[in-house]
Amino acid sequence: MDSQDAVFRALADPTRREVLDLLFARDGQTVGEVCAAFDDRMSRFGVMKHLAVLTEADLVVPVKDGRTKRLHLNPVPIEQVANRWISKYAARFTAALVGLQQQVESDDTAEGSAS
Template sequence: MKNPTAEVDLVWKALADSTRRSILDLLAERPLATGEVVARFEKALCRTAVMKHLEILVQAKLVIVRREGKMRWNYLNPVPIQQVCDRWVSQHVRQVASAVSRLKELTEDRVSQSTTERPSSASKSRRTKAISSDRLNTPGEKR
């Protein structure tokens, strides 16, 4: 029997490395022969290192390998990524979206309350003029 936790752990492990994510990005464009994948990384990594990265991706079922004669073709399998997204990411996205929605409602409530409590601009203007004239007529004040 398969251990779903171990399978998910393999996916996370595979996605944790930037080189492996780069390989997945390449394979998202189109299937590549192993030699083509190695060639894309030849300045940074040796063939053995690229093969180890591919093997981890295969173990995580993120890459499917099909052999045609001497050629080994690598295909992206997006299903494990979708499963991780469904299980982990979307759950947290829903929580964040819910929190943002509540924050928006609270903000809108406060804005509507503050606009109903504000005096009209005409009465505010009269009050400002009255305060200004009181200041001008203050006894003992030097001008």
């Protein structure tokens, strides 16, 4: 599987996005802390499956800390996807907005000199 495919697959699930949000809010949480955040909705096994997908996509980096495992957010794959996909499509839209702004400003200047 392509690394960007893995990122898209990981980001497609709302639970996995919620895990990323948890780690964004407080990076370096233990696996137990992340699992506890989902106690009312999901088993530890279910959370671990989501963590495996996030780890495979390199969005979460587990680091052993003695007998525990701390989870760290890795935003680099998301930035790579944004640069490859979002920026490319936003460039045309941004160029249109800059053109519109220039047109409005030139219209304002023309009206100001006409007064």
